[in-house]
Amino acid sequence: MRLTVYLAGEIHTSWREEVKQKAAALKLPIDFVGPMEDHDRSDNIGEEILGKQPDAIFKDAAASSFNNLRTEILMKKADLVIALFGEQYKQWNTAMDASAAVAYGKPLILIRSEQHHHPLKELSRKAHATVENVDQAVKALKYIFE
Template sequence: MELVVYLAGQIHDDWRDELANKAKERNLPLVFVGPQTNHDESDDIGEVILGKQPGKLYRDDASAAINNLRTQVLLNKADVVVALFGEQYRQWNTAMDASMAIALNKPTIIIRPESLIHPLKELSNRANVTVETIDQALDVLAYIFK
């Protein structure tokens, strides 16, 4: 059995690579998908596909529509969602993806530092599991195969 895992969360560091490499070291049968991690490509995709937009609002709206479609398709294909909340960046996209996953009834693991317990309390309460580290999230995923 192989699981598709959607990795939701900020795109400004290599946490996805770290998780994927650790999963590979453990020989876990996981396939990873997630948001577009090329920030410029994500921001520009609306104009790339639809052409020049008349202003910033329309530019962002066009890109958001395409990115949201991509996210919805990949979340629907996912067996499990892992959403990482870090301390350094704004976490709107992570919260949106985690909320959408929960609304789609996707099993969801939230990774968040202790400092975010209070601001994420409602989301953590709705997720299946909340952990503090990537290794703990992998332990949860590994347990599925035992």
């Protein structure tokens, strides 16, 4: 059995590569998908598809339409979602994706530090599991196959 895991969260650090490498080292049969990690492409996809937009608001609206389309398709096809709330960046997209996973009925592993316990307490209660780091999330993935 293979699983498809959607990796939701900020796109500025290498946490996804860390998850993928650790899962590969354990020989876990997992295919990983996630948001567009090329930030410029994500920001410009609306204009790439629809052409030049009249201002920044329209540019963002066009890009978000295609990014939301991509995210919804990939997340709905996924068997499981891992959402990482990092320390350095605003986490609005992570919150949106984690909430979407809950709404779609997707099993959710939430990664968040202890310091984010309080602000994420409601979302943590909706997740199937809440962990504090990537290593714990990978151990949860491993447990699925044992």
